[in-house]
Amino acid sequence: MTRASFPPDGRDRDDAEEIRHHIDEKTDLLIAMGWDATEARREAERTFGDVQRIQEEMRRARASRFASTRLGFALRSIAADVRHALRSGRLTPTFTAALVATIGLGIGTAAATFTVVDALMLRPLPYRSLDRLVELNQASRQSRGYTPGIPTDRIDRWRIRGSDFADAWVGWSLGTTVRTDGPSAEELRLVAVTPGADTILGIPLLMGRGYTADDARPGATDVAILGRGYYERLGGDPDILGQTLRLESGPVVVVGVLRGGIRFPNWGGETDLWVPLRTDFTALDRELRWIAGFWARLRPDVGLDRAQARADLLAERLQEQDPREDGWRVKLERLGAHRMNAEEQRVLWILSATVAALFLIACVNGINLLLVRASARRRELAIRLSVGGSLPRLFAQLLTEGLVLGSLGGAVGLALAVWSVGAVRGLVPWVVSYSSPWALEVDVRTVVFVSGASLLVGAVLGLVPAVEVLGRGGLAGAVGRSGDETVDRRRLRNGLVIAQVALSMTLLVAAGLLVRSFVQLVRSDPGYDYGRVAVALIGLSPTRYPGAADRAAFFTALEERLERAGGIEAVSYVDAPGFRSGAALEAEGVPIRADQPYRIPSAHAADDYLEVTGTDLVEGRGFVAGDAEAGAAIIDHDLARFLWGRDSALGRRFRVGEQGEWLTVVGVVRELRLMGRDQREGPYQMLLPPPVGGAGRWVQVAVRAVGDPRSVLGTIRTAVQELDPAQPIWRLRTAAEALAEAEEVPRFAMTLMAILAGVAMTLAAIGLYGVLSYSVTCRNRELGIRTALGARRARVLGMVISEGVALAVVGLVLGTCGALLTSRALGGLLYEVDPQDPLTLAATALGFLALALTASLVPAHRATRVDPVEVLRAE
């Protein structure tokens, strides 16, 4: 028993001194009776009793009435235990730091992942009467609660005729607009929404008001509600209401500010402006022909099934009366029913499972470290127990120690979670972030999660060593000697290390597979020679460039300007988002397939687009003059294979929709990833010749530089600015960067998995190191004797290392089995990599073995420095 275990209170110190005096006197007495000095002290300590319990009784004897009650006593002893735990933490800073870091890593990564999964998948959408809100999706389509291409005038027909099953309706559309009265033209994200959406959905306002039916009447003053983020960016002016912003469409009056926290679902980022969707289906002078989402709130007495039946009936009736319904069949689904597609969900579940495993590893590691220390304290505990210390009391103390460590780890973990959620936010692919209107940030739920996890870890950390040391007569024989350990105990610790290595190995293999798959994806020939290409996405304002000819004129002028500028070899463009959609994708002479895509994202490309962007042709040619009239098309390899299998597609004809014109394939390209993914339908698959004498609103300008494409980014920006100072560029980057975006989901999965696996591996290495170090300490005597008997350094070194490597190998074998069993779950995420890829398995195992070797080296080296003389003297 050391003095350091007495609480640092003045009177407590007096008590301690009084006790020490007694023991000293008793020892003297025994020595005078002929006892050996060491034995005398031990006997004096034994006959005195459990010092800590007696001290507590002394304290209690002195204490106030409350403190001497049962509760008061309990509280005081808990406080003493916490003090004791903190103090022993201070006494062994390295050990405590390692332990707290281990737990913190485990809790932190778990909390960060929980926050992401919670915001995107677990939490119900934050809308009022959520159980009555439904999406009106197209019956034939798997949608994401995002039904592109519903004609706006359908809103009214359904609102009026569908009032027998729904009492409120929300239609919304996403877009962008340009603000012109700022320091520079600024592109803003926009939601146009039917009036009343804020009340129906219960989206709170910070100030001002929502839209009324008057705001939606044709000819009313344009009004806007600011998103909280944009309001803050503007400086958070408290007098913002009634102020006017100049947009490209004209002035709008600010009537409200959203409180934030809860958002309308949108892609990436936050919405800057809300504007009313008018009854004449315009927003900010822009005609809206399509809306993006159409929601209804069911009447309280109408269930989903009944509503669906009525909606079917209504669709049929509207069909008969109104040809504009053109066969629309609606499927009512709970709001948020398709928050993510299967791939994205799988990514999140795999991440969750990974984090659970990581958490387990951290716990096991913590337990192992504590066990090592608990063994070292066995003598202390044994003495206290044998002289009448109460078992529950010691138990409570170990438990408190665990809880204190757990809480410290939790605090570290929370800090880590706050930091990493911020870091992860930018990585979350937009499709995933679109699935939830919750902001991705650490909030109360995360804190609750962390507290729960800390308590759990703390309890486990306290209980396992307590049971291990105090239970099973574990202290028998521990009084006299320290150092040597029993086989049982050693087996338990080794088992824990093996479990850690096995789990880490499983995770590492999963991460390895994802990394390899990602490398494969990036390395796979994208079909581009894009090294010198830069691309700029420009969306022309519909007010200043109303006609196709105006837009074409802008792009022609831009092309000329760029071609005159230095450092640029060639310029081309592709007229971006467009669909070829229809109920039937039909290859001439081939029966229509059931699994065909509904929409084929397509674009109009200038004649030289393939050449300028360096797109590889699998077969055929690029566009030439006259192709537009001839109905020529260039399709990607996947579409060609879908329509005609292995046969050549050249010269074949197909059409999209029964009324669509027949298109003739003149060329097949590997893929069109450079154009980005269409936000709803995935990668572009079809190029069409440019429409004669016109251009769409969104155009991607592709520029082939003479040298580094970065050098022409500035040139492009200047050229656009000179041509029209009010015209922003939506996205300007090199082709390499644009291509990287197509890999968002795999990159997300891979990056997080790699980080988590790295953490797991580090923890496993720490565990291995800890156990070996302890084993060396325990075997000091044996090693000393061996050295004294002439064992060589190399032999001792080899002994310790082989112990570590043996543990690692057993773990690796088990981990490989685990990996083989679990990697199947990754199947769908892997790109041209076998889930049981032997190369990944072998590489991971070797890497791990190297790590195990390194972790064994330090303790092994220490083992060789054991001084036999010292060891034998200590005997």
Place this chain on the structure above:
Amino acid sequence: MTSNLPILPGTMELLALGAVVRGGRMHGFEISRWIDRTSDGTLLVEEGALYPALHRMEKRGWLESEWGVSEKGRRAKYYVATAKGVEALSQADQDWIRYVSAVARVVRGEAPA
């Protein structure tokens, strides 16, 4: 050692108070020795249990304590009995005698005196 008797719960205070009242100013170890000697080694005292008892009585005002230096030159805490303590002892002594004789009568089957 077989003749040692574990002391009854609650007796510790009585023993310690008795020692201090009869033996005068003593430190804890001396008190425990006093009890051991006086009882002729019959009472098996968990030595540590003495101290909470001393502190309880001090709190009650039966004892007073002060730090001093022992014959061996060690710092030690000395206890003396207060008047209240002497009073309490005589009361406890009577109670104790009544208690013991009551128990003895029952055990031996004697009639009340």
